[in-house]
Amino acid sequence: MSSERDEIQVVSAAPRDFWQLREAMVSRKDQLPKRLAQVAAYAMANPDDVAFGTAASIAVKAEVQPSTLVRFAQAFGYQGFSDLQEVFQDRLRDRTSSYSERLRALDTHTGGNAKTAALFAGFCDGIERSAEALRERVPVERIDAAVMLLAQAETIYLVGQRRSYPVSSYLSYAFGKLGVKSVLVGSPQGTDPETLGFAGPRDAAIAVSFTPYASAALAYTRQVAEQNVPLVVITDSPFSPLITKDCVWFEVVEADFEGFRLLSATMALAMTLAVAVADARRA
Amino acid sequence: MSSERDEIQVVSAAPRDFWQLREAMVSRKDQLPKRLAQVAAYAMANPDDVAFGTAASIAVKAEVQPSTLVRFAQAFGYQGFSDLQEVFQDRLRDRTSSYSERLRALDTHTGGNAKTAALFAGFCDGIERSAEALRERVPVERIDAAVMLLAQAETIYLVGQRRSYPVSSYLSYAFGKLGVKSVLVGSPQGTDPETLGFAGPRDAAIAVSFTPYASAALAYTRQVAEQNVPLVVITDSPFSPLITKDCVWFEVVEADFEGFRLLSATMALAMTLAVAVADARRA
């Protein structure tokens, strides 16, 4: 063993972050053997292909042997090609996961300060991604449909438990300010089913709920549907159990971070509805 | 061959585009068997995992058998799971496609009421501007200071009225989930001053309030300060009357649109605090 002490010991540090790897590749590109340099060039030019392809398919496109890919990965300290490929995949993967990984890394390496920074940055990014997703997934026509439905309602019932409660309560605040009659269902008192009992076809309801769905929210929504109350649902999947046959539903994908979702996109949608409804009533 | 003409010929139409596939999944979700629906829901919620994972790893996460994934793919006209997976990968591949998709989406989106569209766009933009402002104005060191203060507290009192109430209530939810003892002050019952009376120097409080400051929030905050309770303030101006001499305060500028503020930046800051505090306690 001791006779092998001067073998490859440098292996230890293989960059887990794509940008670190990129830097390593750039800095070493002149010392790299011909074929390995070829691989590096291809990987930099087509990182997406590296992320998804198989060793064989990439080898063909980069015009090298599959074994060269393995050697390349090992030259950078990875165990094999698959190991290196992960780095390329993480680059594309949902950012949240890469963030929580970064957090875990920070946890062991540095003090709490850096961790807070990463946490904060993660939430800031989360906001922006939520905004992007919101724009992509919510069709304006459907907002119009919901507004029409809500504008005709006598009273708007707001259903939202647990995580969704802040949204409902903000809606309640907004409707109040806008002069739209609304009732917040989900108060700490237990009279909610009775309150909801007054709702009828001439009213409307907005239910907000995300996985894991609070059982109460589900029950209330069903009750509302059975009473033929026009319904608007804000949830996180088209497969949500809250969605009934003729409700107007919205899918809102909130960036999930450390198990907590910022409600920014949901809030934005809710506010859009509130303001648009008030506006429609004025006309 | 002709003897097999009446077998499954419907295979022809398998969507090669992610969004088409998505639509197909949504429209067929009610006719799908239980496990296939389960796969559909998982795929919609975690498209990235589907893109990168293996049939086995996805099956575990979606809590089905690998074979079910194959069946699912075939049910939508694909040859097998790998064939379907390509669609999920292409979504992540070159961003250009996702950009053009987004443009196409915008096209169809603008079909509705122009005013609604403007409103919606305004709120979406608002989110992003809030995120930007948040990053700029909040120094990480101060977050650390607040976290330190809160991590030592026995009980964390949460003060937030009216517009800020959703933030406080979400904090209450988050702290509850994270196992941090907290009390939400601002319940519909009028016992708040008494509740706050229990707070002392060994506790801490988070007050959230924006202009126009709810008088109750102001009063509560003063009361808390007088009882020498360490205080963290989230507000919208360095001149806010809530800020006391030795509290840790944050200025959060929410984009204002049509007189309504989305609470996205405030939520993000609040969540950062909550998660960081829970983390600090673990250590």
Next chain:
DNA sequence: GAATTCATGGAATGAATATTTCAAATCGCG
């Protein structure tokens, strides 16, 4: 210019993976 190290191509190997198959379970319908 010979010897040694290093890089490379190509095939063999063994592990991991998608897919198929079949029996059991569940559901719908008479």
Next chain:
DNA sequence: CGCGATTTGAAATATTCATTCCATGAATTC
């Protein structure tokens, strides 16, 4: 309640894939 059809779970199978190995070729050094 019982029959057939559909759905589901679990294991068997066949494929694909990453990796290793070894012989050959190129480059470097003495």
